[in-house]
Amino acid sequence: MNNTIMITCGITLLLSNILIVHELLIVKRNTLNSKNIQQLEEKKWHDAAYKDELTLLHNRRSYIEEMDAIERTSNTQTVVHAVMIDVDNFKKVNDSFGHRFGDSVLKKTADFIREYFPTENCKAFRIGGDEFAVIVNGTTTEALGTQIEHIAKISMEQIGCSLSIGYARVKFGINKAMETAFEHADRNMYLMKESKFANK
Numbered sequence: 660m661n662n663t664i665m666i667t668c669g670i671t672l673l674l675s676n677i678l679i680v681h682e683l684l685i686v687k688r689n690t691l692n693s694k695n696i697q698q699l700e701e702k703k704w705h706d707a708a709y710k711d712e713l714t715l716l717h718n719r720r721s722y723i724e725e726m727d728a729i730e731r732t733s734n735t736q737t738v739v740h741a742v743m744i745d746v747d748n749f750k751k752v753n754d755s756f757g758h759r760f761g762d763s764v765l766k767k768t769a770d771f772i773r774e775y776f777p778t779e780n781c782k783a784f785r786i787g788g789d790e791f792a793v794i795v796n797g798t799t800t801e802a803l804g805t806q807i808e809h810i811a812k813i814s815m816e817q818i819g820c821s822l823s824i825g826y827a828r829v830k831f832g833i834n835k836a837m838e839t840a841f842e843h844a845d846r847n848m849y850l851m852k853e854s855k856f857a858n859k
Contacts, residue, residue, distance in 0.1 A: 711785040713762060714769035722784040722792055726837040729794065729829075733836075739829040740803050741840035742793040743848040744772065747821045747855070749789035765789065767818040775810050792841065800828050811851065823852035 709721040717725070729739060746752075746768055753761040768791065772783045776793045784792045795803060807824045814822040825847030829840040 711769075714765055714785050716769050716772070716791070717782060717784040719784065719786045722786050725782060725784075725794060726841075730831075730835075730837050733829075733831045735832045737829075737831055738797055738799075739831075739837075739840075740795040740798065740800065740826055741829055741837065741844040742776070742795055742803075742807070742824065742826045743841060743844040744768075744791040744793065745823045745848055745852065746789035747823055747852060749820070752820060764818065764820055768820070768822070771810075771814065771818050771822075775806070792844075795826075800826075821855070823848050823855065825849070825851060 709717060709724075711718040729737075733739065746764060749761065749764070752764060765785070768789075769783075769785065772791055772793065776783055776795065780796045780798065782794045784794075786792050803826055807826055811822055811824050814820070825844040827840045827843035827847060829836050833839065
């Protein structure tokens with residue numbers, strides 16, 4: 660009789676422990692699920708604030724904050740280049756073929772930029788309309804110039820529109836070094852554009 664009672668108590672205790680473990684596992688799973696949902700929600704809101712909805716590149720807000728951050732943390736030995744990219748005759752493309760086709764050109768351009776300016780040392784932005792900017796770290800001006808010359812040549816074949824591209828090295832140590840470099844890059848981009856169409 661005593662043995663039966665002991666066995667019954669033992670089984671009851673075992674079942675009780677199993678139930679407790681099961682409940683703890685459920686609580687842990689629910690906690691992890693809540694954290695995952697929270698992380699997904701945070702990423703969603705972050706992307707909405709810092710990513711361009713059409714191209715999924717970083718947007719203008721991200722571009723401005725990134726320039727400020729680099730400005731604060733860099734010194735005269737830091738090697739950074741500013742790159743500006745513009746789709747040639749984009750307004751004519753939009754007017755001739757419609758905004759849906761124009762959007763597809765912008766998406767292809769963004770994919771093209773991602774391919775030739777990899778995220779290991781570059782950060783790309785759509786800063787408005789058909790204008791894109793890239794911050795390039797740790798390469799020489801000569802190497803970047805060769806790369807950009809190649810990219811400009813093959814852009815028509817790969818995305819269906821040519822690109823004009825300008826670049827400039829950031830000269831840290833002056834006021835608003837990043838902004839100034841992008842202004843130079845922008846001017847160089849328009850010089851490339853003008854030289855293309857002057858020869859036609």
